[in-house]
Amino acid sequence: MGYSAEKLSEEKVFKDPVHRYVHVRDLVIWDLIGTREFQRLRRVRQLGTTFLTFHGAEHSRLNHSLGVYEIVRRIIDDIFAGRPEWNQQERLLCxxxxxxxxxxxGPFSHSFEKVFDLDHEHFTQAIILGDTEVNSVLSRVDKTFPKKVAEVIAKTYESKLVVSLISSQIDAxxxxxxxxxxxxTGVSYGHFDMERILRVMxxxxxxxxxxxxxxxxxxxxxxxxxxxxxxxxxHPVTRSAEVILTxxxxxxxxxxxxxxxxQHEPHHFYSLFNGDVALADYLKMDESVILYYFQIWEEEKDPILSDLCDRFVNRKLFKYAEFQPSNDQMNKxxxxxxxFKKAGIDPEYYLVVDSSSDLPYDFYRPGEEEERLPIHLLKNNGEIRELSRESEIVDAISGKRRTDHKLYFPEDLLRDESTKKNIKRQIRQLLDLDR
Structure with missing residues (x-):
């Protein structure tokens, strides 16, 4: 029996609050979970700064990764198994x-990436293909196996069906x-009938x-x-925390x-500051490291760095106001x-416009920059139809991008009336803080 087919002597299970149990029967999967690169995900939160808004949002990328694995395992073992369209040889790859x-x-994911011009997908592939424990485990299956896994994640693998299980508009x-x-987070919005969806896939x-x-x-x-x-x-409070973090x-x-x-040399950041991030350096970065430096930097002599770190660590976040990029608003x-400059408050760090945008559902539109695989329905007569052609609800939101802009600023600094009283009063009037 080859390594790829080898099973554990008994099934391992992880207790999970969402799926009840995560089942592991394959030795390859068990060995991957035990690698240092996978275990690092325990120290990277799934939702970045959202824990400063919803105090329960402390779950990690590792939690989520196990959950995605479990959904895919259920699909291919319980739903697809035995169907002629499914190639069972691709089970372990999926x-x-x-x-x-x-x-x-990386730590705090997207904010971290923006500042240092990084791409987590690049590092995912570098870990899978590089000199790592993960690569060593995958290579035991087959020398070409790490490359195939990387291709699935990069959405370049030859089987679009395999890719769609992990990356599409309705994926695991x-x-x-x-x-x-x-x-x-304790909200009710994200719940849906996954059991029903799996049954009709x-x-x-x-x-x-x-x-x-x-x-x-x-x-x-x-x-x-x-x-x-x-x-x-x-959520605007989460975005406030992201603004400060950035x-x-x-x-x-x-x-x-x-x-x-x-005062305390930021050794972990040197390669990031220099724009030359080696994989070994990247893997040493997690949120415990970032938060350690933020606490150290609270004591730095630079007043801006010290203040911003104090705000993040102790949750003294910026206030926000609605903002639209119109001529009047841009003049304001x-x-x-x-x-702000006249009041001695650096607007580069303390007056920030932040924008969020989402497209809830779309389908391929020729000439646009990103191809989106549509969700297809299988009708009783065997015909396949794109979802928005059959659903009035989905049709109503298809292709409609919603964007929201907020202006973030430290209201507490504007309440300090000890100096520059008149200037701060003007700022407060422009921001409508005294209404």
Missing amino acids: LCAALLHDLGH DRMDYLQRDAYF RPREDQVVFKQSGMHAVEDYIMSRYQMYWQVYF KILHRAKYLYESGYGF LMELNRL
């Missing part, structure tokens, strides 16, 4: 890709994080399709996703490039910039 799809996420990744994030050559009898469960999933983005993922990293990078003498922003 399971490994599901388990490892988030392997390259989204089905897990919507439910898991709803559970840990059917494999086709290019992607998964859904029996028309399950259309309402799919509609519910799409609306759950829409609500989660606006009520949880784009500004801390920008300030630390600026100080380093300016030759500032840190220019005036606020001028007044």
Whole structure:
């Protein structure tokens, strides 16, 4: 028996609050879970700064990765098994890709990536293909196996059906994080009937399709996703924390490039500041490391870095106001910039416009920059129809991008009337703080 077919002497299970149990029978999966690169995901939160808004949102990328694996395992072992459209030889490939799809996420994920111009998908592939414990386990299956796993995650693998299980508009990744994030944040929006969706899934050559009898469960999933983005993922308080986090990293990078003498040398950040991040350095970065430096930097002599770190660590977040990028609003922003500088408050760090945007459902539109595989329904007569052609609910939101803009600022600094009273009064009037 080859390594790829080897089973554990007895099934291992992880107790899970969303799926009740995560089942592991394959030795390869068990060995991957035990690698240092996978275990690192325990130290990276799934929802970044959201724990500062919803105090229960402390779950990790590891929780989520196990959940995605479990959903894919159920699909291919319970739903697809024995169907002629499904190639059973790709079972282990799907399971490994599901388990490892988030392997390259850094601390506080997207905010961290933006500041240092990084791409977690690049690091996911680097971990799978590089000199790592994960690569060693995968290579035992077959020397070409790590490359195949990386291709599935990169959406370049030859089987679109395999890719669609992990990356599409209704995939195992989204089905897990919507439910898991709803559970840990304590909201009701992200819940939908996953059991029904799994029961009506059917494999086709290019992607998964859904029996028309399950259309309402799919509609519910799409609306759950829409609500989660606006009520949880784009929550303005969470975005305030992200703004401060981003500004801390920008300030630390600026100080380093300016030759500032840190009281405590930020050794873990050197490769990031220099724009030359080796995989070994990247893997040493997790949220415990970031938060350690933030606490240390609270004592730094630079007043901006010190203040921003104090705000993040002790949750003294910025207030926000509605903002639209119209001519009037942009003129107001220019005036606020001028007044902030006059008041001795650096607008580069303390006056920030943040925008969030989401497209809840779309289908391929020729000429647009990103191809989106549509969700297809399988009708009783065997015909396949794109979802929005059959669902009035989905049709109403298809292709409609919603964008929200907020202006973030430290209201507490504007309440300090000891100096520059008149200037701060003007700022407060422009921000409508005294209404």
